[in-house]
Amino acid sequence: MKPISAFLIAASLLTAAESNAQKQTLSFSDPAAAKRLEVSLVNGSITVKTHAAKEAIIEGNVAATQRKQPPPGMKRLDTGLPGLGSEQTGNTIKLHAIHKANVTIWVPAETALKLNTINGGDIIVEGIAGEIDTNNINGNITLTDVSGPVVAHALNGKLTVSLSKLDSGKAMSLSTFNKDVDLTLPADAKASVKLKSQNGEIFTDFDVTLKGAPVVEESKKEPPASNKNSSPRTRTRTVRFEKVSYGTINGGGQEIQLTTYNGSIYIRKKK
Amino acid sequence: MTERTDDELMAEVSGGLVDGLTQLFERHHRALHRFFSHLTGSASTAEDLTQEVFFRMLKFRETFQSGGKFTPWMYQIARNVHFDHCRKRTIEMPVAEERKLWEPADPSPQQDWTMMRAADVATLRRAFLRLPAAQREVLVLARYQELPYDEIARVMGCEPGTVKSRVFRAMKELSGLFVRLSGRRAS
Amino acid sequence: MNCDAAKERMSERWLHGLDESRRIELETHLAACPSCREESTALNALWQAMEDVPTEEPGRQLRAGFEWMMQAYRMGVAESSVRKRIAAPRQPLWQLAVASLTLVFGLVAGHLYTARTQDQATIAQLGVEMKTMKHLVTLSLLRQESAGDRLRGVSFSESMSATDDEVLSALVRALSNDPNVNVRLAAFDALTRNPASPSVRKGIRDAITYQESPLLQIALIDWAVNNKDRGAMDPLRQLERQPELHPAVRVRLREAIRSFQ
Numbered sequence: 001m002k003p004i005s006a007f008l009i010a011a012s013l014l015t016a017a018e019s020n021a022q023k024q025t026l027s028f029s030d031p032a033a034a035k036r037l038e039v040s041l042v043n044g045s046i047t048v049k050t051h052a053a054k055e056a057i058i059e060g061n062v063a064a065t066q067r068k069q070p071p072p073g074m075k076r077l078d079t080g081l082p083g084l085g086s087e088q089t090g091n092t093i094k095l096h097a098i099h100k101a102n103v104t105i106w107v108p109a110e111t112a113l114k115l116n117t118i119n120g121g122d123i124i125v126e127g128i129a130g131e132i133d134t135n136n137i138n139g140n141i142t143l144t145d146v147s148g149p150v151v152a153h154a155l156n157g158k159l160t161v162s163l164s165k166l167d168s169g170k171a172m173s174l175s176t177f178n179k180d181v182d183l184t185l186p187a188d189a190k191a192s193v194k195l196k197s198q199n200g201e202i203f204t205d206f207d208v209t210l211k212g213a214p215v216v217e218e219s220k221k222e223p224p225a226s227n228k229n230s231s232p233r234t235r236t237r238t239v240r241f242e243k244v245s246y247g248t249i250n251g252g253g254q255e256i257q258l259t260t261y262n263g264s265i266y267i268r269k270k271k
Numbered sequence: 272m273t274e275r276t277d278d279e280l281m282a283e284v285s286g287g288l289v290d291g292l293t294q295l296f297e298r299h300h301r302a303l304h305r306f307f308s309h310l311t312g313s314a315s316t317a318e319d320l321t322q323e324v325f326f327r328m329l330k331f332r333e334t335f336q337s338g339g340k341f342t343p344w345m346y347q348i349a350r351n352v353h354f355d356h357c358r359k360r361t362i363e364m365p366v367a368e369e370r371k372l373w374e375p376a377d378p379s380p381q382q383d384w385t386m387m388r389a390a391d392v393a394t395l396r397r398a399f400l401r402l403p404a405a406q407r408e409v410l411v412l413a414r415y416q417e418l419p420y421d422e423i424a425r426v427m428g429c430e431p432g433t434v435k436s437r438v439f440r441a442m443k444e445l446s447g448l449f450v451r452l453s454g455r456r457a458s
Numbered sequence: 459m460n461c462d463a464a465k466e467r468m469s470e471r472w473l474h475g476l477d478e479s480r481r482i483e484l485e486t487h488l489a490a491c492p493s494c495r496e497e498s499t500a501l502n503a504l505w506q507a508m509e510d511v512p513t514e515e516p517g518r519q520l521r522a523g524f525e526w527m528m529q530a531y532r533m534g535v536a537e538s539s540v541r542k543r544i545a546a547p548r549q550p551l552w553q554l555a556v557a558s559l560t561l562v563f564g565l566v567a568g569h570l571y572t573a574r575t576q577d578q579a580t581i582a583q584l585g586v587e588m589k590t591m592k593h594l595v596t597l598s599l600l601r602q603e604s605a606g607d608r609l610r611g612v613s614f615s616e617s618m619s620a621t622d623d624e625v626l627s628a629l630v631r632a633l634s635n636d637p638n639v640n641v642r643l644a645a646f647d648a649l650t651r652n653p654a655s656p657s658v659r660k661g662i663r664d665a666i667t668y669q670e671s672p673l674l675q676i677a678l679i680d681w682a683v684n685n686k687d688r689g690a691m692d693p694l695r696q697l698e699r700q701p702e703l704h705p706a707v708r709v710r711l712r713e714a715i716r717s718f719q
Contacts, residue, residue: 112604131604131606133604133605133606133638135638135639149604149606150606151605151606151609151638151640151641152640153638153639153640153671153673155671155672155673167517167518168518168606169517169518169519169521169522169523170522170604170606170607170609170610171606171607171609171610171612171613171644172606172609173605173609173640173641173643173644174640175639175640175643175673177671177672177673177704177706190315190517194647198676244647251313251314251315252315253315253517253519254517254519255609255610255613257609257640257643257644259640259643259673261672261673261676261706262706289528289531289532292528293524293528296521296524300516300520300521300524301515301516304513304515304516304520305513308513308514309511309513314513314514314516314517317516318516318517318519318520318523321516321520322520322523322524322527322591323591325524325527326527326590326591326594329527329528329531391507392507392510392511392512395504395507395508395510395511396511399511410508413472413473414472414505414508415508415513417473419473419474420470420473420474432466435466435469435470436465436466436469438469438472438473439465439466439468439469439501442469442472442501442504442505443497443501445504446500446501446504449504
């Protein structure tokens with residue numbers, strides 16, 4: 001499959017030159033088939049939302065590379081000037097930018113996403129039902145009300161995922177290095193979880209049946225110095241895990257792996 | 272194209288046109304899942320075992336005799352899969368997850384047991400899982416899969432008359448276990 | 459009617475129901491025999507009650523697993539027919555073409571025989587490949603485009619009772635080449651569940667030098683320390699020379715190198 005079209009959004013949106021925001025509509029070649037959106041940025045944030053229409057609307061805020069107006073009677077030749085590039089191959093739309101760019105994209109809910117950014121921005125996704133594969137080096141990843149399988153990695157940012165449904169048949173994996181992994185599941189979600197937190201802890205309001213043997217420590221927390229004598233010492237039960245532990249929620253099902261090095265893991269019940 | 276019967280489809284699969292298996296899956300995976308759910312008491316185990324049945328159908332598809340009946344053949348494979356599963360289980364030990372599933376909610380004695388309540392259903396499941404595997408199989412086939420006696424006979428490799436007495440004996444055994452577990456008199 | 463016959467008749471009623479005359483025969487016996495009557499009432503109630511035992515619908519994993527199996531199988535068939543073509547170059551090309559056309563349409567009765575003989579050769583060749591479903595599915599999943607599928611492939615491999623060399627080398631490949639950090643991480647976990655063979659050890663040592671993700675780097679460093687793998691010393695030193703190493707990784711790496719000395 002060869003690219004059906006390749007063009008620069010910046011070039012096609014001269015009318016919007018005054019504000020920095022640029023809007024463009026791209027259609028998938030077969031709206032009934034599986035759709036896919038891939039965004040790859042070096043510097044900037046990515047926001048994906050859903051809409052009822054069949055195409056993708058892209059709003060890009062590209063740091064203005066000052067572009068000249070073509071002289072009267074002349075047109076600009078598109079030679080891949082820096083800006084936001086887009087490429088469509090069949091039902092896959094790809095966006096990429098090297099310069100700083102923040103993009104917001106509206107797509108049909110069942111679109112599969114692959115989103116990557118490195119610096120200076122967060123990845124935010126709302127309401128998507130397709131598969132999500134995302135990676136952010138220095139920012140946060142926040143996926144809200146998504147229902148497809150998720151594979152996500154936030155190296156230095158926080159990873160927050162809230163699932164409205166859990167029955168995709170594919171495995172999920174969420175990982176961070178420095179910050180927390182925070183997962184919210186429907187109360188009746190059936191999951192088999194594999195948890196790994198090197199330096200952090202694991203918290204949940206689900207009934208997690210552990211298969212491995214966790215070491216339960218009873219730590220005695222000292223109350224703040226001011227009222228040390230007035231209140232009894234509070235006890236908190238901390239479940240410390242041997243490196244990797246396996247557990248089931250609601251009898252087990254969908255496989256989910258949660259991994260972090262310095263952060264903590266939260267598995268929340270959707271209220 | 273006209274709807275092909277199970278037997279025709281499986282004969283094709285056996286001959287190498289494996290796509291027919293997809294249609295057989297559509298038609299039978301729910302019934303097989305129900306079969307294993309009742310036998311093992313675990314929906315996720317049932318998924319694994321159902322999958323294993325389709326794998327064996329593919330792997331041993333030549334053993335399906337052209338002109339043979341599909342459903343009994345399928346349940347014969349299912350019984351073998353269950354047998355292998357039980358053998359493995361005795362080595363591995365029962366899982367806590369299952370025990371939790373069948374935990375009875377406080378059985379209240381002195382109740383007419385023709386009136387089943389939620390707690391009784393849980394007890395019944397527990398009793399059912401204590402039956403020997405062969406009795407569980409014959410009961411699931413008769414009660415939940417609703418196979419006719421002659422097909423059950425073909426699956427179990429015995430006479431239809433024998434099936435009737437086996438079903439009766441299994442029911443008798445089940446009622447005994449149920450009474451013992453719920454601590455009440457059956458009358 | 460004696461009691462034994464009555465019992466069979468009860469059993470028959472549960473499943474098929476009884477026609478008028480058979481029902482009356484049974485009723486007559488029950489009217490005369492209190493013990494059978496009691497038994498019949500109790501067991502009928504129990505049979506009814508069994509209706510209330512609920513079952514859950516199968517999840518989507520079941521269908522997904524089936525589809526993977528079929529895909530893997532077709533891939534296996536495709537691979538072995540390629541091998542067959544190499545093995546038997548003398549076979550006229552048109553014959554293969556006819557055979558594959560027949561496989562596709564399958565309705566032309568006259569050609570069915572060709573398809574069948576072709577296919578039986580395939581099964582024989584597949585003998586090794588169709589060891590278990592998990593083996594078949596694992597290998598196919600690890601090649602999928604979706605990261606979620608590849609992850610599932612890794613976990614399939616973990617549920618195999620004996621991981622064979624073919625699967626292990628697919629996992630080593632995933633650890634070194636997979637574009638997704640989470641998949642590499644899962645592959646590494648899967649590889650270290652069992653004592654590593656020399657080739658797996660080599661694969662892991664190699665990974666130390668070129669993994670860029672701190673999460674994996676630390677996992678690999680810890681592996682070297684926990685396994686007292688002296689052969690990992692060189693790769694660890696090489697890693698230490700990388701200028702852009704994450705500070706947390708550097709701390710861990712220094713500790714590790716010290717522990718070897």
